[in-house]
Amino acid sequence: MKYAENILETIGNTPLVKINKLTEEVDALVLAKVETFNPGNSVKDRMALKMIEDAETDGRLKPGGTIIEGTSGNTGMGLALAAIIKGYKLICVISDKQSKEKMDILRAVGAEVIVCPTNVEPEDPRSYYSVSKRLSTEIPNSWYVNQYDNPSNAAAHYEQTGPEIWEQTEGKITHFIVGVGTGGTISGVGKYLKEKNPDIKVWGIDTYGSVFKKYHETGVFDENEIYPYITEGIGEDILPANVDFSVIDGFTKVTDKDGAIYTRKLAKEEGIFVGNSAGSAIKGLLQLKEHFGPDDVVVVLFHDSGSRYVGKMFNDDWMRDRGFLDEEITKAEDLVKDHIDKPLVTVLTEELVSHAIERMKKYKISQIPVKDINGFVGSVDETALFRAYVEDKELANKAVREVMQDAFPIVEKDTSIDKVSKLINKDNQAVLVHLGDGKHHIITKHDIISAIN
Template structure:
């Protein structure tokens, strides 16, 4: 009989698949190492198991212990599989930008999930780096994995992923392209491939908001390059020890929008259902096409499964809200598609200013139309309310009619964007669009800005 003794024995030996339609402009042979065939559906299974086994071997992880790690989700899944089979507890510290699917999956395999804010400095006590370390210190019999600096991360890819790629290409690989996060995959694979053939070129794919590309090119860690981004699993605001820059020939950066768009293209044109970092890797490869000759063999690694991004990349509403769908936006009605199904927030003339402020805070809006029994009669804007408050601190208890401005102009839903834009001025911050059947919606300058491609 041919079977695995447990799920951990099925890690590795993932397939290599030729890309065709999405790379039709590239003459070289382009192959994808599709890592979602691992049991935890990502490349992180390899290093998670290696880190656990190495920690067991040297006594850092003891029987009945608790594994603690900060993760974007995939490493947590790999650790969870190891914890289930080997009998450990697991606490995963994750940022709030990660998909809900990732959090639900981690809980499904027994992990405790702690969610931390994304937009804080790495040294902030609320960051997932800091919280992970603190929990490891406070939890009895705990082991903090620290995948960013743990050498077993890169070693796993040196021992497994690199040799698999070399054997699957019969040693003909000329370029390796992969997204860079903790650095374990690119560094481990690069070390193995360059030992086999020093001429193999290693390209890292970075994201805007991350420090890798500039640091590699200049040696400067530029904090001005650090800002929030949407893409999960690649890019960093720190320099993990696992990123061996000396083994990397270059970096290319990919936008969040391109990452999302090219992730969808892989599903639609190749039938390869992967996550957002794989879309980044594909777009990065296409940006590097001038480096590839017809006889070259280019391998790109696809990190994880698209099943963890159903509520994001593969959700039209989520994509539309961020301007990632290339829809033709020419009319007033096109501008409000992301919120057309939601009722427009209004306030009545006799309501208090406090009520308008509460609604602005609740719905995170800056402008509200004012109505009475006859229809739209005025408007309130947060900047106007602020100026009124400076003059009179008791403004919150006054009726809206005493502070409201002029009513917003109303346009037909077929009105051209150019005409709508002209109506939004310094003194008029919004326009109402008539959808028919006594239904209206609001267009603000941010809707106009969001339509710009």
Template sequence: MDYAENILGTIGNTPMVKMNALVKDVPALVLAKYETFNPGNSVKDRMALQMIEDAEADGRLQPGGTIIEGTSGNTGMGLALAAIIKGYKMVCVISDKQSKEKMDILRAVGSEVVVCPTNVEPEDPRSYYSVSKRLSTETPNSWYVNQYDNPSNAKAHYQSTGPEIWEQTEGKVTHFIVGVGTGGTISGVGKYLKEQNPNVKVWGVDTYGSVFKKYHETGVFDENEIYPYITEGIGEDILPENVNFDIIDGFTKVTDKDAAVYTRRLAKEEGMFLGNSAGSAIKGLLQLNEEGKFGPGDVVVVLFHDHGSRYVGKMFNDDWMRERGFLEEEITVAKDLIKNHIDKPLITVKTEELVSHAIERMRAFKISQIPVADTTGMVGSVDEADLFRAYLENNDIAEMPIKEVMGAPYPIVSATTPIAEVSKLITKENNAVLVDLGNGKHHIITKHDIISAI
């Protein structure tokens, strides 16, 4: 009989899959190291088990102890599976930008999940780095994993992932490409492959808001490069000890939008239902191809970290994509600009209503402009900036009728008016345009709608 003693025995030996549709213009053979076949659905299972076993061996992790780690979700999952089998408690400290699915999955496998804000400095006591360290000092019989600086991270990939890639390609691999976060995968795999063949090129995929690319190229840690980004699992605002920059030949940066768009394209065009970093990785590969990095006869291996089920509420959700301007939709006429909220009623105010009514409506619906109507139609407009100026001049305006403070009515366009024409009507003096939907119905287009379309 062929079976594993427990779920940990299924870690590793993941398949290599030839890519086709998305890489049709790449002259090389492109193979995907498909890490979602690990039991925790990510490459992080490998290093999670290695880090635990090494900590057990040297006494850092004692029987019945508590494992504490700051994670984007996948390392936490791998640690949690090992904790279940080995009898440890698990506390995952995670940033609030990570998907709800990741948090729910961690709780489903028995982990305690502590959520921290994303947009803070690493040294801030609220950051997930700081909270992880604090909890490890406050919790008896605990071990802080610290995947960023833990050498067992890269060791796992040197001992398993790298050799698997070498054997599966029969030593013909010429390029290795992977998104870089903690640095364990690229450094461990890269070290092994270069020991077998020093000519193998190792490329890291970075994201905007991260420091890796510039630091590798200049040796400068530029804090001006650090800002919040959406892409999960890659990029850092610190320099983890696991990132061996000497192993890496170069980096390419991928935008949040491209990462999200290509994550969806992998599913629809390759049948590969993968996570956010996979979109970054394949887009990074295509960018490197545009730079002429690959040729006929090359064997390019790109590693895909995790599974798409952890991003159903994000990259695979049309509303989420649309809100961020990531959904590739054709927007050509006025009606296209409002199609996402065309079912919502137009908020208006009557000429005889009080200014205070308009202010209340702005607050309630979180809007900045309101058309003014009477029995004849649209006769004016109210803008929050105009109301503010009027209030400074006269504190009693709240009890005045709207007709005494309203501005000119917004221009009205047809539903089929080209966006270029609509845009010309948005000026410093005029912040909105009304769309005539017929049957006496109108909707509003604001600067925000135009900017979102751009």
């Protein structure tokens, strides 16, 4: 009989799968190392087990201990599987930008999950780096994994992932491409492959808001490069010790939108249901296509499973809210389709200004059309109200008709976006679109800006 003694023995030996449709314009053989076949559904299973075993060997992790780690979710899953088999408690400290699915999965396998804010400096006591370190000093018999600086991270990929890729390609690999976060995968695999063949090119995929690409090219850690981004699993605002820049030939950056779109394309066009960083990796590969030739074998690594992004990249509403869906928006009615189900908020001429202000607060809007029994006769907006308030502190008790401005222009639903845009200016903050049957909706500058790709 052939069977594994426990789930940990099934880690590794993941398949290489040829990419076909998405790489039709790439003049090379493109193969994906699909790490979702690991039991924890990500490449992080490899290094999670390696880090735990090395810590057991040298005494950092003792029987019955507590494992503590700051994680984007995947390392936590790998640690959780090992903790279950080996009898440890696990605390995962995770940033709030990570998908709810990742948090739920970690709890499902017995981990305690602590959520920290994303948009704080690494040194901030609230960051998931700082919280992890603090807990490891407060909890008895605990061990802080620190995947960013733990050498066992890169060692796992030097010992396992690199040799697998070399053997699977029979040594014919010419390029290796992978997203860079902690740096363990690219550094471990890159080191092994370059020892086998120094001519192999190793490319890292970075994201906008991360420091890797500029630092690799200039040696400058530019804090101006750091800003919030949506892409999960790759990019950093620190320089982890595991990133060995000497084995990396270059980086290319991929936008949040492109990463999300190509994550969905992999599922719909290749039947490969993988995560956000895989979308960034395949888009990055396409950006690098001029570096490849017909005899090249390009291996791109897909980190994790799409199941962890069902509520994000694979959710149309989430994608639409961020302007990531490539939907054709050409007419006035297209601009309001995302909120067409909501009623048009209006105020009557004889209502008090205080009523208009209350509605602005309640619905979080900046302008309101004014109506009387005959239809739309005026408008009020927060800028005009503010100016009027400076001159008259009793403004709130006045009738709206006393302070209202001209009515917003009304356009038909098939009016072009170009014409709608020209109607909005410093004197006119919005446009009303007639949708038929006496129904109207409002178009603001925000709607037009949101439609810009």
